[in-house]
Amino acid sequence: MSIQQHDGQAAPGAPQQQAAQGNWPNGIAPYSSPIPMARTHLGHALVSEWTKIRTVRSTVWTLSVMFALVVGIGFLTALGLSGDDFTGQPLLAGGLFGLMLGQICVITLGVLVVTSEYGTGMIRTTLTACPQRGRVLLAKAVVFFGLAFVTTTLACVLTALINSALLGDQTRPSYVNAEDFSGSFEGGKVVASGGEWLGATVGAGLYVALLGLLSLAVGALLRHSAGAITTMLGVVLLPLVMALFMVGEALQDVRRMLLEYSPLNGLASLYRIPMSEDQDATGWPLLGGLAIVTLAVLAAAYALLNKRDV
């Protein structure tokens, strides 16, 4: 029996062409399905991944917990500060604390989107249904990133509104030098600039969704849930923790670097309370850096996914 159609150009499902070979066992003609079939493309993969992500409990859980942490902690800190005098903290900065915990949920979900398929063997079914592995990875990345960005941004907007509502009537105490907080006050009341609003909502949402996407890529590299989550927690927390222990003069430069490029510093800078020495940092350059790192790791994950057996 010769192997035919090596170029792969032949029309799919052309039974006549094959029947021309004749000598079918039992004289049975090849089966032809009445079900209409479409040539698959990225759209199919996107719809499929959307169904997948919304039909597992881990998605609902991680995102609900994230939402509750961000909004809940944001509300409690704002409540605690309201009524007091201005603390010197930007109006919307209270959202950071909840998000620092909430981002762990997004990281977990990002990892699970890929590793749960390896853990259950679902990845074999997925790649059998869609052998274009890059398409699967892209669809997962797009669907997860969209969902993470929208939910995180929503949580951040809500928190920012709460902060603004509860703390917006704080006045500048007489001992605070107006020069040091130019732009933070308007008519004696605390306000947030447009840039601050953008950073504390869309910026924070983008940043955390990117961290989640990085987690997804790390999950695709390591193919192991616990390993990938641990790695990502290390990436997020370790630079700061290490910096805390670097006290000597000789280590000052390393310490500064670690603080500057710590993923937590990027987030804090978006809320205008950077941990590095540059107190004017807006966090956007660090967000750009995170995007580049994420794309690089995704590219590595893509290359390995195509190379490895599943």
Add this chain to the structure above:
Amino acid sequence: MIELRDLTKRYGDKLAVDGLSFTVRPGTVTGFLGPNGAGKSTTMRMVLGLDEPTRGDVRIEGKRYAELREPLHSIGALLEAKGVHGGRRAHDHLLCLAQSNGIPERRVGEALEMVGLQDVARKRPKGFSLGMGQRLGIAAALLGDPRILMFDEPVNGLDPEGIHWIRTLMQQLAREGRTVFVSSHLMSEMAQTAEHLVVIGQGKLLADTSMSQFIAENSRTHVRVRTPEPERMRDLLTEAGLRPVPGAEGALEVDDGDAPRIGELAAAHGVVLHELSTQRASLEEAFMRLTAQSVEYHAAAPGGTHAPPVPQEGTAPHPGGPQSPPGAAQPPPAWGEDWQDRKGRRG
């Protein structure tokens, strides 16, 4: 149609699949047999493009798997390891697969009904029994109404009713003109389902033959005769042109002899018979003999020998004669070598 050409897979220094070349044709059920670790599952993973062959290739209707544009329409597969997320409801599991191939959503319900899971469509597979999980996997394979179906040990965990169901299903799928490729390590199971047979051992092709030919080759019978006067009986048989050979417990075994004739011969000469029975080598036995040299994981047989156990099926003891003990029959000359000879001559 699935075509394998010199398909080879090496894991480290372990050659799991070694130069397999054969074609699985439509319209019949093709059984894929081999002992544990023979490389059946590995071969099937390579067919689906999940594992990259070290050498050689596989074509699905002439194309590489990755070139298939509507893969679930071309080939549906049930793999050994359950490829299902335990937390995703059965319906949603099939839905996401259907969507990835642009299959109409109504097929999800149809597929669930085909395997009898319509009542648990909203349940999570985590809580499914082994058999239900297997049925969900089969539903996924049938989802795209594919021209080729490939099942890796589909009867695993199924009850007798389920086994009967899948056997009928596979035969029906083949009758519709589809290619059905199914692995098993049970020859007896395959004998009732498959029309064609591919046998591998330690990754190598041992047989690629029709089931009927396999049966014809292996249902060779011999007649077992026990008598208090074996010498006299042997002489009688030899005179009659038969070729008796000594068997276990002082019995005589006559290849291709027929029992009535031997009985009449004994009666005519007044020889007392204690046993006169036709012995049929079981297909299971033939399969084991074929793969004996290539079985990787022998269980040590009781008594310390390392030969694989040889079951005895279909023995027909003479009325009144003692039941012949298992394994007592003289095995026919090594069937596997015989086949290899024929194969050599053919190719």
